[in-house]
Amino acid sequence: MKNDPKAGWSRRAFLRGAGGVAVGLPFMASLGVGPFSKSARAEEGVFPKRLVIMFSPNGTVKDNWRPFGGETNFTLSPILEPLAPFREKLLVMEGISMLTAKYGPGDGHQTGMGQMLTAVELLEGDLFQGGGDSGTAGWAGGISVDQAIANVVGKDTKLKSLELGVQVHGATVWSRMSYLGPNQPIPPECDPAAVFGRVFGDMSISPADLLKRERRRKSVLDLVLGEYATLVPKLDRFDREKLDAHLQAIREVEKRLQTEVVGVSENCVVPGQPQVLPHMEPGNYEAVGRQQMDLLVSALQCDLTRVATLQFSHSVSGHVFTNLGLGQGHHDLSHEGDSNADAQQKLTTINRFYASQMAYLCQRLSEVKEGDETLLDHTAVLWVNELGKGNSHSRDEIPYVMVGGCGGYFKTGRYLRFLPQTPHNDLLVTLMQAMGLEQTTFGDRRFARGPLDILRG
Amino acid sequence: MSARPGRLRAVCHGALLAGALALVACDETPAAPPGGFADTQDATDTTPEPDTLLVDTVVDTTPSGPVRPEHCTTKLSPGPAPLRRLTKTEYDNTVRDLLGDTSHPGQAFPPEEQTLGFDNNASGRGVAQVHVERYMIAAENLVRTALAERREQIIPCDPNDMPALLCARMTFSRFGKLAYRRPLTSEEEARYEAYFEALLPTEGFDGAIAMLLEVMLQSPHFLYRTELGEPDTDGDGVSAxxxxxxxxxxxxxxxxxxxxxxxxxxxxxxxxxxxxxxxxxxxxxxxDPKARDALLHFHRQWLELPKLETTFKDAEIFPDFAGLKDRLETETERFIDHVVWDGEGDLTTLLSASYSILDPVLADFYGATYPATESEGTLPERRGFTKVDLDPSQRAGLFTQASIMSTHAKYNQTSPVLRGKFVREQILCQPLQPPPANINITPPDLDPNLTTRERFRQHSDSDECAGCHKKMDPIGLTFEHYDGNGRWRDAESATLPIDVTGEILFTWDANGPVADALEVAHRLAESEQTRECYVTQWFRYAHGRDTGFADECNVFDLMQAFSASNWNIKELLVALTQTEAFRFRPTVVPGGGVGVGE
Incomplete structure (x- = not known):
């Protein structure tokens, strides 16, 4: 495939057939309708911005996470040291807290997980028994920031967003970070083979057949939409919401079947089918993570999606890192006291492992040239956690780390210490603005103040 | 050990059955010590559900009782009836029966969200782009295969022998009645005729029919169990x-x-x-044999059997576990199948039988004798599962089956906490709360000089821990004869004998000291609370929601019928179809709130 760094961005719909023949489809750079702002639009010569949110569970070890030194002359900590190759593209953010997650139903892990990207209280409900004195809770109470962004910047791509998981067990509020809206969790796909099929399966079909198929699918889905539209008015409010959400999801798929929109970047290199591994087997944790990251990078490179989440395990994860020589589960270890040096060292090792996974992702992104820069430069990779600290279940001082400038939006290579009580709503809305949305607050309005302009310099 | 400053206020509400069994608010909980123990994760962390309570919960001792509550006779109480989308399993079963397709297309759908332990809860099952894509692809494949292989079943006429529209009409009214589980409305028939006529010129007869069938397989009337109910003639907000x-x-x-x-x-x-x-x-x-599968689907979830697949053990301590896993799962499934359909048929036997359904390998594992007459002349490894008597001084029903003992244990050891928790939550319907923050929950390390009971002694020595662990450990420790694999052991080692005495606390009718796990099993198998819990689990599964206040009457009626049948499981299933909750629903008010029971 063409890979000319000077080529710039040309969003020609570009499909490769089974015989490897490239077929250009109608030029669509002028397609730009809807409420999204200019900078999020794919334009001739401008590379699109991408967002990846990576999750790891159970908090961190603050003393081994915090960099040493000042804003620009910092030295990376034992946990973050694997990210050293990307030091100049880093934003280490200390002190931002999930203030909303101290309110509403749910225990520490639940509120942390369900509010991590939604920044609103969980729904009331008896569905999940919380820990400690927390009573019970329902699912998250609002849309997550990745989905809010994808609703806007995902309009032009084959997939609005991509939710990837690595050995995510359970299907409860403890295990979901992305939400279409209140009470609508999105399950992550944990099987790399299934991800490959969904994202790249089409690439083996001849362009003519593909066109024909997409037109047929669009006709069918148009009629399916009619079925939902006819039923919805007959239902009560509660059930109506459910079917409305389904109807909306059909529209998302149907819209993408307009042949002008289905396309890939000129830069696209279709990856090979991932090697088949028992993807839920604990011993394959790292290998499956790499497969997912490889697929993710290809999907971003091909511009098949611009928004993705990558979820390692789940809150309260008890993954046993035998590959790191550890015998105890992560969650058990995370409850050990601060004075247990051995446990703190093991937790440091685990968090350092996750930093090295992030480093792998960034490395792969930086290998894709886009103009004079790389895919990493046009991406924001944010690492999130449902807790600040495991043994206290604290939702204060979440160890946020970001890599990538998001198309020059962020001023990177910095270690920033935020004032206490800086709400994570503001970090999330900053991401929205970085991705070209114009919204000025996100989530619970009691906390949301506005974007963290300091991240821009 | 110093207590954490401040005291936790515990709010342990969360009624299981309003008016029947409730975990009522407890005033104060001892402050949690930084060094306390609370064993929380299972061997492999198959579920992120924290699993220990550290709040003092008190069980209201009011089971549903012998007298039907008065308000039950004056007002219908169906409770809410939220719209339900087919689960992956239901989808697969449905297309099998509708189209003869056994390719299990639902397995490619996203994982099912689990609420209250079941995959079919109406809550939290949002539809994302990926669902729509998978439904679309499944419909395409199903229709393509069906028209190629079973055309005459789908299209009951020849469009060359009659007007194409007439044949199309016959096709989709027949298919529609099965797919939508009711006859098409005249509105729908007219709509599909119009679709067909619009598609016919470009797609031809077969093409247009295929597209229409795909539409129907993606319609809400197929994917959801839509209910509009009969009109509410008496204005009480309840419809048949x-x-x-x-x-x-x-x-x-x-x-x-x-x-x-x-x-x-x-x-x-x-x-x-x-x-x-x-x-x-x-x-x-x-x-019908289909009922056997459906019953197993319920029991697998109730007993947390799917955990087996993702349970892994330390191969040095339990070298044979990996090879036994599938067999252990089969054992429990065959046992349930046998008791319900071919055996005694009752819950009591399920929880206390001194036999199981084993193959020769498992018979060895249990130290039991595989019947010599069984499959004589066949190589031992080819001999099938059959009823095998177990030592009644070692085993009692589901409680002591190795599938359950091994999933409720740790990677390298047993877990009295997980086993006690299983009994509390799944068998007694007493949800426990996970540990609060600032608690050390690492299980104590293996120690060649200490028994499990001794290693876990801190739970009872410390007032802070004991408040809650007395609900789990005194039950869980009775299972210490079953190692992390579920295999019987007389002692933990040559120098470490096992003490399996314990106590059941905080139940309606099963409290008191117990000599061993067998006494736990037999006492709980006869307990009213166990029975009502089993009914509650079935109710949750049947209705895709938790029991609420409005269900007091429904659960009462179910308990009456279950009791009258001497706790026969098939009879309970029949009774589940008889309740007000099953036969009625809140009247649908278009665009309005949810009616009765919400």
């Missing part, structure tokens, strides 16, 4: 379900699949308008 809606409820409860022709016919002629008519059909469905 239509016959077809009832047929759908019955078949998804008892078969996990669509109604068959007979059930639809019964609905059509009004046979489901009475409880007796419903019971007749329920009994007929229970005779």
């Amino acid at each position: 379900l239509t016959g077809f809606e009832l047929a759908t409820r019955i078949s998804y409860l008892l078969w996990g699949s669509m109604p068959d022709d007979k059930l639809l016919a019964a609905a059509e002629v009004g046979l489901l308008a009475t409880p007796e008519g419903i019971a007749t059909e329920a009994r007929r469905l229970l005779k």
